[in-house]
Amino acid sequence: MIFKSLARANEIGANSYGLTTSDAKIVLDAGMHPKNEALDSVPHYELIKEEGADTVVITHSHLDHVGTLPILMKQHHRAKAYMTKPCVALTDALLHNSVNVMLSKRTELGITDYPLFDHDDVNQVVDRFIGVDYGRRVRAGHFEETLLTFQDAGHVLGSAGVMVENEGKRFFYTGDIQTHDQTLIKGADFDFQDGIDSLVIESTRGATPTDPTVTRPNEEQRLVDQINKTMDRNGSVLIPVFAMGKTQEMVTLIHKHQLNGDLPNVPIIIGGLSTKMTIIYDKQRRHSRRSNPRLELMRIKNLQTASRRGGGIIRSSPRCIYLLSSGMMTEKTLSNSFAQGFISNPKNSVLFVGYTDHETPGHALKNTERGSKIKLDSEKPATVFDCDLETFDFSGHANREDLLDIIEESKAKKVFLVHGDLPASEWMQAEAKKRLPGSEIIIPEPGKPYSV
Numbered sequence: 001m002i003f004k005s006l007a008r009a010n011e012i013g014a015n016s017y018g019l020t021t022s023d024a025k026i027v028l029d030a031g032m033h034p035k036n037e038a039l040d041s042v043p044h045y046e047l048i049k050e051e052g053a054d055t056v057v058i059t060h061s062h063l064d065h066v067g068t069l070p071i072l073m074k075q076h077h078r079a080k081a082y083m084t085k086p087c088v089a090l091t092d093a094l095l096h097n098s099v100n101v102m103l104s105k106r107t108e109l110g111i112t113d114y115p116l117f118d119h120d121d122v123n124q125v126v127d128r129f130i131g132v133d134y135g136r137r138v139r140a141g142h143f144e145e146t147l148l149t150f151q152d153a154g155h156v157l158g159s160a161g162v163m164v165e166n167e168g169k170r171f172f173y174t175g176d177i178q179t180h181d182q183t184l185i186k187g188a189d190f191d192f193q194d195g196i197d198s199l200v201i202e203s204t205r206g207a208t209p210t211d212p213t214v215t216r217p218n219e220e221q222r223l224v225d226q227i228n229k230t231m232d233r234n235g236s237v238l239i240p241v242f243a244m245g246k247t248q249e250m251v252t253l254i255h256k257h258q259l260n261g262d263l264p265n266v267p268i269i270i271g272g273l274s275t276k277m278t279i280i281y282d283k284q285r286r287h288s289r290r291s292n293p294r295l296e297l298m299r300i301k302n303l304q305t306a307s308r309r310g311g312g313i314i315r316s317s318p319r320c321i322y323l324l325s326s327g328m329m330t331e332k333t334l335s336n337s338f339a340q341g342f343i344s345n346p347k348n349s350v351l352f353v354g355y356t357d358h359e360t361p362g363h364a365l366k367n368t369e370r371g372s373k374i375k376l377d378s379e380k381p382a383t384v385f386d387c388d389l390e391t392f393d394f395s396g397h398a399n400r401e402d403l404l405d406i407i408e409e410s411k412a413k414k415v416f417l418v419h420g421d422l423p424a425s426e427w428m429q430a431e432a433k434k435r436l437p438g439s440e441i442i443i444p445e446p447g448k449p450y451s452v
């Protein structure tokens, strides 16, 4: 088999990798760069233009893994896309939402290349999706001699690592991983018992030292304390979250503490795309490993869904918990517009529960001194920041020691480090060499073919 990175750089950007077997031309993931715009957000699909693609494998439905799938599948009109059943439903919703986002960016930011695809394109590619169950071997390729098995990656609903088997060789691509149980979704369930030859693994947290005092129970307690403190003074809490994954995890976590009596029975408010995604989480609950398989999030008594109709504004009421996307408070999103007046009220709190990239309004807010002004939206006046702000670690990604454990357990002869900025991949490379001294640990150069 030949492996080739189609990414534009060694970073957490637009994930996509080519894998050629004796009878299949596979593309693993078809991401969109979360920060770049228009054609700069698309992977280097021109690198596989000549040889073509007949099989696409999607690990999970985050934008950086699936955002340009319609572009790829339009270029290769016979290709089929394999993913887990929950991933089919989530990807369908996400891609249609993405068309709407691109259309508004065209109007608001004047990016005339947008939309890169339209709703019809999405409908056509969704017809070529094949939903598979975890652990079931499916045949792909021209002579059906390439075997694909999806194994639970524990990252979000429907997330998977995929085993590709061909001509006696076993290749495994992890996608994004969480090895520990989250409140809603159980940790990764990879099976390397029969050994693997090559491993492609994410390295998101490679440059983040693991703090032993930051444990999940400690983080939950800190969150509960801060919410209680805010409710006691009649304030409200804003938690910026991603619509898919972090929203449902935080709803479950807060619900758990409300049931225990650790938190008051105040409304939990979600909105927009998050509502759509939460409905899918409920519908697909039998196709995922959950801590509480019977729990239906939309039936939680305190959960309320806010509509963007009525001027696109959600008004803040006292003693509410607002879980609004996006997680990084990107301009023109619910969490960004909601924060404008919210952060000036000293009774309120903003609680960050996930990663915020540099150059995002969320990151800027974290680094703003209380009492000074911040411009959250370039087209709106600056706002005074005068409320509590806390940051918590509820990452959906494995820490770097867990990633090294997976590498060691795999005993792979070749390990490729992807989905990480260069310092992260380099730390992982140095440490992985100590764990598997006889193996090659590679940070793949975009476009370069590697035999696996």
Ligand SMILES: [Zn+2]
Residues within 6 Å of the ligand: 060, 062, 155, 176
């Ligand atoms: Zn992800």
Ligand SMILES: [Zn+2]
Residues within 6 Å of the ligand: 062, 064, 065, 176, 419
């Ligand atoms: Zn990712």
